Amino acid sequence: MKKKRTLWLGFDRALSHDLGKQVLILLGILLAIFWLSFILLNLSGGDWKTYCEQEHLNKFFFPLYLLIDDNTFHDVYSSASVGGWTLFLSSLIYVAGVIVFTGMIIAAMTNMIARRVERHRDGLIHYLKSGHYIIMGYDVMVPSVITEIFSKDPNADVLILTAVDAKVIRERLRKSVARKQMDQILINYGQRTAKEYYKDIYLESAAEIIIVGNRSLAAHDAVNVECVESICSYLKEGDFSQKPSRITCVFDDLDTYAAFKTTDIFKEVGNLGMEFVPYNFYAGWAKQVFVRGSYKEKSNPDEEIRYPSLYGNGIKPDDTKYVHLVFAGTSNFAVSFAMEAAHLLHFPNFEHGKSLRTRITFIDVNADHEMKLFLTRNRHFFEVQPFIYRDFTKVLRFWPTHKRLSSSGISQHDFLDVDFEFIKGDVFSQKVQGELRKWAADEGQYLSIFLAMSDQRNNFIMGMNMPDEVYDNAVPVFVRQDRADNFVTKLRSEDDKKYDYVHVVGGDLKNEERKGRYAHLYPFGMDDMAYCSDERSLRRAKLINYLYENADYSTYRFPDPLVLNTISLETIWEDAEKAWRKLTVAHKWSNLYCAYNIPCKLASLRAMRGLAADDTSCDTQPLNDEEILEMAAVEHNRWNVEKLLMGYRRVRPDEDKYEHPEFAEELKVNKKLFRHHDIRPFQDLDAVRQMDLEIAKLLPWVVEMGG
Numbered sequence: 001m002k003k004k005r006t007l008w009l010g011f012d013r014a015l016s017h018d019l020g021k022q023v024l025i026l027l028g029i030l031l032a033i034f035w036l037s038f039i040l041l042n043l044s045g046g047d048w049k050t051y052c053e054q055e056h057l058n059k060f061f062f063p064l065y066l067l068i069d070d071n072t073f074h075d076v077y078s079s080a081s082v083g084g085w086t087l088f089l090s091s092l093i094y095v096a097g098v099i100v101f102t103g104m105i106i107a108a109m110t111n112m113i114a115r116r117v118e119r120h121r122d123g124l125i126h127y128l129k130s131g132h133y134i135i136m137g138y139d140v141m142v143p144s145v146i147t148e149i150f151s152k153d154p155n156a157d158v159l160i161l162t163a164v165d166a167k168v169i170r171e172r173l174r175k176s177v178a179r180k181q182m183d184q185i186l187i188n189y190g191q192r193t194a195k196e197y198y199k200d201i202y203l204e205s206a207a208e209i210i211i212v213g214n215r216s217l218a219a220h221d222a223v224n225v226e227c228v229e230s231i232c233s234y235l236k237e238g239d240f241s242q243k244p245s246r247i248t249c250v251f252d253d254l255d256t257y258a259a260f261k262t263t264d265i266f267k268e269v270g271n272l273g274m275e276f277v278p279y280n281f282y283a284g285w286a287k288q289v290f291v292r293g294s295y296k297e298k299s300n301p302d303e304e305i306r307y308p309s310l311y312g313n314g315i316k317p318d319d320t321k322y323v324h325l326v327f328a329g330t331s332n333f334a335v336s337f338a339m340e341a342a343h344l345l346h347f348p349n350f351e352h353g354k355s356l357r358t359r360i361t362f363i364d365v366n367a368d369h370e371m372k373l374f375l376t377r378n379r380h381f382f383e384v385q386p387f388i389y390r391d392f393t394k395v396l397r398f399w400p401t402h403k404r405l406s407s408s409g410i411s412q413h414d415f416l417d418v419d420f421e422f423i424k425g426d427v428f429s430q431k432v433q434g435e436l437r438k439w440a441a442d443e444g445q446y447l448s449i450f451l452a453m454s455d456q457r458n459n460f461i462m463g464m465n466m467p468d469e470v471y472d473n474a475v476p477v478f479v480r481q482d483r484a485d486n487f488v489t490k491l492r493s494e495d496d497k498k499y500d501y502v503h504v505v506g507g508d509l510k511n512e513e514r515k516g517r518y519a520h521l522y523p524f525g526m527d528d529m530a531y532c533s534d535e536r537s538l539r540r541a542k543l544i545n546y547l548y549e550n551a552d553y554s555t556y557r558f559p560d561p562l563v564l565n566t567i568s569l570e571t572i573w574e575d576a577e578k579a580w581r582k583l584t585v586a587h588k589w590s591n592l593y594c595a596y597n598i599p600c601k602l603a604s605l606r607a608m609r610g611l612a613a614d615d616t617s618c619d620t621q622p623l624n625d626e627e628i629l630e631m632a633a634v635e636h637n638r639w640n641v642e643k644l645l646m647g648y649r650r651v652r653p654d655e656d657k658y659e660h661p662e663f664a665e666e667l668k669v670n671k672k673l674f675r676h677h678d679i680r681p682f683q684d685l686d687a688v689r690q691m692d693l694e695i696a697k698l699l700p701w702v703v704e705m706g707g
Contacts, residue, residue: 147176161189314607359421488521597634629696658684
């Protein structure tokens with residue numbers, strides 16, 4: 001049978017955990033001594049009562065005076081009317097008072113102050129009540145999350161809820177966060193999945209919640225899912241009138257992240273009036289490179305480091321060059337970047353030359369195995385589009401082979417504007433180096449190279465030792481770095497100067513200006529610069545959805561711009577927010593990818609209009625008929641790829657409304673099962689192609705409204 005000293009355990013817990021209980025214990029001791037003193041004085045005789053009458057003292061307060069006032073004891077000791085046991089007991093009472101007040105109370109007060117300081121440092125005291133940002137969990141991504149929050153709201157209060165030692169986190173943050181902003185960051189101890197901690201941090205009154213977790217733990221994604229469920233349960237049980245506007249949840253695994261793009265597992269978040277945003281470290285970095293085109297430096301969060309364009313100054317319909325992205329390695333970075341590139345990099349010249357597809361190439365010694373995984377993950381894409389596989393490890397001459405994953409009864413294929421290529425070979429081998437040399441010298445492509453191998457050292461070695469043609473032709477080389485960008489950035493900064501280059505052409509001496517070898521080297525993937533919320537794209541996505549929500553589906557037309565301009569901004573945004581919250585997660589991502597593609601469309605439009613790549617002066621001007629048609633084709637090509645990569649498949653003839661127009665309405669229900677009849681070439685669409693023309697026509701409105 002178990003035994004324990006329950007009384008002493010409770011006493012010690014009260015002393016060590018609760019300042020209020022410490023005070024109550026002291027008051028209890030004082031009260032006990034007071035009553036004991038009063039009883040003993042009564043037993044000692046009547047001398048003390050006579051003394052009280054002489055000095056006009058209340059006999060009930062006399063023991064208290066002895067306890068707290070040494071002058072009272074001095075007077076008693078000097079009085080002739082007090083002696084014997086009364087004097088002896090008075091001396092004991094005085095000594096007890098000295099011990100309690102000059103010893104215990106001072107010690108207790110000192111302890112209280114020390115305990116409060118300790119509790120503050122350990123994150124056990126709660127201060128924020130509303131309007132704050134809550135970050136749940138801690139890992140190396142958190143500094144970039146904080147930087148992003150302060151970029152949106154410089155006066156924000158940020159609360160980090162974590163089970164990691166608060167003092168350790170505070171020291172880590174001091175390396176990344178400006179000193180003046182550290183006062184705006186509070187760290188509280190707590191488990192992110194335990195609801196009992198939510199009340200203390202006023203979770204229901206927070207502006208936003210970002211669930212980061214700790215990506216070094218194997219169960220990271222599962223714990224974050226549990227955290228979202230706990231938050232929803234807490235908010236439902238409390239029936240709070242106020243709730244956070246948004247919950248952002250970080251997923252580390254690419255497959256988990258992909259699943260949350262199509263599955264409404266967190267529909268409850270929307271039902272509670274909040275917005276749910278899944279976030280992935282690798283995809284977040286891809287958007288910084290492809291969409292934002294920049295990242296914020298850790299040492300100076302106010303400064304953005306710009307990335308180069310992957311498609312020159314914009315691609316016009318008559319451009320004869322295609323975009324080519326080469327990934328050395330098949331790491332999570334390479335796969336995620338490739339997927340995002342396939343979603344986003346679409347251009348008008350494809351309609352004028354089928355060889356001008358965006359090409360995405362993987363180079364890896366295990367490319368054959370990684371290719372099988374990639375094809376399996378995206379089987380419906382490769383049912384439609386052939387892929388290229390080449391083996392550079394064999395001694396025999398190699399030939400490109402085009403394959404399709406499966407016919408699946410689909411009659412039409414090979415109409416997408418994105419190609420995937422898999423090369424089995426060592427990036428350091430002569431064959432692969434020769435291929436890089438050939439691509440770099442090819443004037444028919446916009447080449448970019450991403451060194452995304454798992455070993456950062458190999459990325460760095462390769463970046464420093466590319467073939468000369470890569471450096472001479474100013475090919476952008478992106479080097480994955482785990483932590484700091486400093487070395488690569490300083491190399492580029494040092495070589496980003498023009499030098500005289502002299503060579504002989506046809507017997508004549510030619511002078512050129514060229515930049516140094518490393519002028520086009522760019523770091524990416526740094527852990528503490530990972531988070532980018534991209535609010536502008538989110539606003540644009542909500543506006544795009546607003547247009548679809550208010551479309552006339554009998555004519556497939558959006559509201560006319562003149563009509564839209566008569567509606568107040570407040571009404572538009574209010575309706576857009578309501579519609580967005582009701583939207584399925586798959587449709588949210590469809591609108592988001594449409595918004596992410598806008599920079600590509602704008603670059604093409606600027607090129608078509610003869611403007612500089614960074615000239616935004618005409619971005620909100622109406623498109624002419626030719627521009628509308630070109631951008632509509634780009635939009636449908638993008639949409640085709642998006643749908644296939646998100647799990648939709650091309651319909652078979654027996655499911656196709658185009659094959660069986662008499663059953664068109666009935667066959668449309670298959671869309672809920674991720675079978676879509678409009679996955680086909682732009683020119684083969686029926687009246688629904690008007691929707692692509694409409695989204696192209698209203699592109700300036702979306703850009704102007706969304707910023």
